Amino acid sequence: MPPSDSPEATPRAARFALPPLACDAHCHVFGPASRFPYAANRTYTPEDRPKEMLAALHRRLGLGRAVIVQASCHGTDNRAMVDALRSNPERYRGVAMIDDATPDAALREMHDAGVRGIRFNFIKALGGGPDMSTVHRAADRVRPLGWHMVLHVQGDGVRDMEGAIRGLNMPVVIDHMGRVDPAQGVAGAAFATLLDLLRDDRIWVKLSGVERMTRTPFTEALPFARALMRVAPGRALWGTDYPHPNLATPVDEMELLNLIPDFAPERVDRQRLLVDNPAALYGF
Known part of the structure; x- marks a missing residue:
């Protein structure tokens, strides 16, 4: 299958009616490297995917x-991301990513x-966490x-960091359904920990990353997404x-x-997942 941003990609249509202002709550821009170089200590070098392609x-x-x-390939140099935000401030x-060297003035500018x-x-393949x-x-x-x-x-890692997550005293979003191993099933210890975390109304989760859990048609990932949606319908995001x-x-x-209708079959839940929840967290 050609990449979706390649000229030969086959156009396809959504099989359900998207609510107005539906949100992709997890996506990246890469480069262009000629303008926004990648970090010297990066663990991978991507092809440029600038804001126009997104x-x-x-x-x-x-x-x-x-x-x-x-994304980690840009490290704490957030210029490519911020440049993309400024290109469409109403919708982005x-x-x-920051560290101790990030100036307070930069935080205000990014805000x-x-x-x-x-x-x-905290992914080992990406260098591990601080x-x-x-x-x-x-x-x-x-x-x-x-x-x-x-x-x-x-x-x-979800289990290992449970106490730290609860102790952050701020809203916390867990990426990609915690990257759990689908072979362990929804009763697995890591996923059980994630579900328990979501009973804390400060914890959010992204129903994304199914392509990292399993291969197309991604059916192995659906029970996990459905379970998360049942536990935290008002704190789930999609990307x-x-x-x-x-x-x-x-x-x-x-x-x-x-896949969205498979784990959010009701229109009200799709409205929450795609519009209301990201609007509440990100202030659209």
């Missing part, structure tokens, strides 16, 4: 809003551009801005994860979009 994808899918998440919000959260990766003292210092700096924390953890960094198999984002 906008074209959203037009094809029929999505009216997006949350652009800083952002999530940044004005539409950034509403910070993200930390110590929690770094995370807590960052949280203390952005909490007065009303921002939230996004955590990219995988499988048993494409475009352009799917570090994923070898091309993905058609329309296929991902068309």
Whole structure:
């Protein structure tokens, strides 16, 4: 299957009526490297996927809003993400990556551009996460801005970090359904921990990353998404994860979009997932 942003990609249509201003709550921009170089300590080097390509994808899918998440290949240099936010301030919000060296003035500038959260990766393949003292210092700096924390953890990492997540004292979003192993099933310990976390009204989850859990037609991932939607229908978000960094198999984002009725069959739940929930968290 050709990548969705390639000229030979086959046009497809959504199999359900998207609500107006539906949001892709997890997507990225990469480069262009000639203007926004990749971080020297990056663990991967992607092909450029600038803001124009992201906008074209959203037009094809029929999505009216997006949350652009800083990717690890750009490190804490958030310029490409912020530049994208400024290109459509009514419809874009952002999530940044920061460290102790990020100036307070930069935080205020990013807030004005539409950034509403910070993200930390705890994925070993992406270099692993920082110590929690770094995370807590960052949280203390952005909490007065009303921002939230996004955590990219995988499988048993959800269990390992349960106490730390509960102790952050701010809204926390768990990326990609916690990257749990579908072979363990919905009764697995990691997923059970995630469900228990979601009983705390400060914890949110993204129903994204199914293409990382299993291959098309992604049916193995559906019970997990359905369970999360049942437990936290008002704190679930959906995103494409475009352009799917570090994923070898091309993905058609329309296929991902068309999974939504399978785990949110009721119109009211799709309205929450795609419009109301991201609007509440990101201030659209």
